Amino acid sequence: MTGWLTPSRPLSIAHRGASAYAPENTLAAFALAADLGADMWEVDLHQTADSQIFAFHDFTLPDGRNVSSLSYAEIRAAVGEDEAPLLSEIIALAHARACGIYADIKAPEASVRISEMLEAAGIEQAILGAFDPGAVKDLRAAQTPYPLASLIPVGVDPFAVSADADIIHLCWEQLDRPQDLLDDAFFSRCHETGQKVVLWHEEDPTRMAEIRRKPVLGICSDRPELVNPIRFHNDLLVVCHRGANKIAPENTLSAAHACFAAGFSHVEIDVHVTADNNLVVLHDPTLDRTTNGTGPVCEHSFAELQLLNAGAWFSPFYAREMIPTLDDMLRLAKSYDGQLYIELKSAPARLVWNRVAAHQMQDRVFFWSFVTQSLHDMRALSDEAQIMMRRQDFQTLEEAMATLSPSLLEYTVDDDWSDFPELRQQGMPIMIAYNGDDRAVLEKIADADPDMVNLDQPFVFAEICREKGVAS
Known part of the structure; x- marks a missing residue:
């Protein structure tokens, strides 16, 4: 793995962009996240019926239609002006703002194509993740150059479903004190498997103060500035x-x-x-x-x-x-x-x-x-x-x-x-x-x-x- 995957402090991964301050998964949210010091943007990626890759969290539109059954033109007509940007637009912005892309792949069938688009565009800092283990397997088989992440929901053994992944991404934000589960035994096992850890989206300052000291690769947040707050060395x-x-x-x-x-x-x-x-x-x-x-x-x-x-x-x-x-x-x-x-x-x-x-x-x-x-x-x-x-x-x-x-x-x-x-x-x-x-x-x-x-x-x-x- 390359040097950016061994940071001196956790990577700030803007969850759907700076989604506490702008509509999620929009270019405005991603640009604002860069202003707030994010290292990467977590982007939810779907594929349309006409094979366009775009950013959107839900699998359905507010009217109940499944996004995968619609053309991109139909989706654009149904969402707000800034919603559902194309992956190509996000890639261009990532180049301009020197930010990485953390792809949360919602359409497993598009996994390899997403990797190919990022590689063709010269994106160096990217992580490809999914809840679906099949997407990770497909990417591994395709020899993607990017590290792979398994997204782990509550109640699932992180190590049982992440054998093909380089990164264990814990989606434990709903737990009262998820940080208590990040003990020495957990990180010792990660060391044994050679896997890095990315943490849930965290907006509570008290919990963030605890988890940012853990030996993790990155932390997601709707408030990306919260991951690594500014420190003035002259007590200003x-x-x-x-x-x-x-x-x-x-x-x-x-x-x-x-x-x-x-x-x-x-x-x-x-x-x-x-x-x-x-x-x-x-x-x-x-x-x-x-x-x-x-x-x-x-x-x-x-x-x-x-x-x-x-x-x-x-x-x-x-x-x-x-x-x-x-x-x-x-x-x-x-x-x-x-x-x-x-x-x-x-x-x-x-x-x-x-x-x-x-x-x-x-x-x-x-x-x-x-x-x-x-x-x-x-x-x-x-x-x-x-x-x-x-x-x-x-x-x-x-x-x-x-x-x-x-x-x-x-x-x-x-x-x-x-x-x-x-x-x-x-x-x-x-x-x-x-x-x-x-x-x-x-x-x-x-x-x-x-x-x-x-x-x-x-x-x-x-x-x-x-x-x-x-x-x-």
């Missing part, structure tokens, strides 16, 4: 402005998931109060821009807001994305051991602090607001509340440091950074905020070596840090 903390807002709709749970799953430390959120004193996460004072509602947030009850969607404006994929509550965000951050930057919009300090304290997240959250009184209210509530101050709001550094006992100071790219040596000497953390996408500016920020950054383009920034050797 990265705040994702309104979440990973280029991946998913701003200030939503999906945008926060993408941030935390990728390894970034903080999500910045904006908090408003409803007419009945509930706390919701939304940037604007009105609903019009990012929801299908209208009017001021604070004039609607929480029940009314729960009937709205907060994602369709971004993509039809997010048509069911709801406006999250502050409690939702606190729970999510805690599940990832992540942190929040809370900007108080119309939300009263007391209500916000009470929810933060209820989740025992006081040391995992910091605050700021354009409403100065809100910050004074927060400080009056607690000496332990972490408050940020913006350098641009004060004429002198001394004044900024003396106001409300801040836990950190924020600078923009237009501010004078000559304060930095003094701040470091005094132990005051520095955050640089930048909402643009100019790569030269992002490189300048990385070179300044701040303690924190607050960015609209955290993934581009992470790429820059990798190039500079301060992230992996």
Whole structure:
């Protein structure tokens, strides 16, 4: 087997593409998976009645017709605009994005042809897998150059059905603690048979933290960024402005998931109060821009807001994305051991602090607001509340440091950074905020070596840090 099959960490295999953020088995999902650091795309492959190979998970269309009995034109007429791309289109994208293809072959009769198409196209990094042992046998008999995987459902002895395979692919995601079955005895037997292991699609951060340390070839995930989170070697903390807002709709749970799953430390959120004193996460004072509602947030009850969607404006994929509550965000951050930057919009300090304290997240959250009184209210509530101050709001550094006992100071790219040596000497953390996408500016920020950054383009920034050797 070639070198890419002995990675230093598990391969990130995007399950049907980045299917947590885009329609599964589409070119958009595969491209997004590449943006999120996937090494390979898991692609479900069928064959039409007119011998076209295409990506689609189910064996039937929503109307009940079997895809294998239809022509490709009939399938295209029955599915969405982006659905059911041809394997040839996926191959072209894989070349362009330097990603491998993990073929989950749903049509055993097409196994050898799929292998031939990949080989003819010059795809080097590919794995061919199937639940059907016959497909694996046919590929072995045809002397495919690619490693073969047997997909193993729950309740089946992995070794009993995978004798012809190079890879045991465990589809155990429905078990409560499948990681407990991956013990030394299991891997010892894999070593004896010379087989590698690929794991189920995993989206739970706690389980992922355990299985990524196992000696496996790869892990599938709807969130491919979760497999190998970004690590900053200089302890840099990265705040994702309104979440990973280029991946998913701003200030939503999906945008926060993408941030935390990728390894970034903080999500910045904006908090408003409803007419009945509930706390919701939304940037604007009105609903019009990012929801299908209208009017001021604070004039609607929480029940009314729960009937709205907060994602369709971004993509039809997010048509069911709801406006999250502050409690939702606190729970999510805690599940990832992540942190929040809370900007108080119309939300009263007391209500916000009470929810933060209820989740025992006081040391995992910091605050700021354009409403100065809100910050004074927060400080009056607690000496332990972490408050940020913006350098641009004060004429002198001394004044900024003396106001409300801040836990950190924020600078923009237009501010004078000559304060930095003094701040470091005094132990005051520095955050640089930048909402643009100019790569030269992002490189300048990385070179300044701040303690924190607050960015609209955290993934581009992470790429820059990798190039500079301060992230992996």
